Amino acid sequence: KQEVTQIPAALSVPEGENLVLNCSFTDSAIYNLQWFRQDPGKGLTSLLLIQSSQREQTSGRLNASLDKSSGRSTLYIAASQPGDSATYLCAVRPTGANSKLTFGKGITLSVRP
Amino acid sequence: SQTIHQWPATLVQPVGSPLSLECTVEGTSNPNLYWYRQAAGRGLQLLFYSVGIGQISSEVPQNLSASRPQDRQFILSSKKLLLSDSGFYLCAWSVSGGTLTGELFFGEGSRLTVL
16 A cells, blocks of 8 residues: 655745755555645645656756655755745555555645745 | 636535535546545545546545536535534546546635534
């Protein structure tokens, strides 16, 4: 059974800092991995999707990497801003046409002005 | 572009009352549709998914049911709510293509409180 872990559960950083959010998973047989952002009381917003054949994906100040062999993905946020404050969740999809996403519990990020 | 709408945003219901949450997707055809529940301190739990009209798969046995009466409409229902049904319910969609492997897009969520 796939397990997805995100540690720490919460993180507070000063504005402008570059930061890395970690996601680890137990089964390396994955199809893809998706990073989401969730603001309080809101739905999830898709940030980046990495296919198993890819090593990284970039969108603006965000860069997500994938290392299947070690069961890890990282979300890099450059020059953090207070508006980046939110909960960031990663989700892993195992191989198989009808496989379902397994979500981590998320990292709550607070960027201090 | 594709959009997903979910309503109501907030709902307070007494125990034993019925429930109906609705979700519609615009700008795409034959999407895969999903209902998730997010409970405080816990991860997202997949409740139901649908690959087509009238096709519903249940992931977790519970007090809820789902229906897909139209291609882009997904409904979550209950005949009699329990206290344990309280939570944040999220509808989501992905491009079909015959599999469930596509990128997932979520609605804004519905907060249900059962008293």
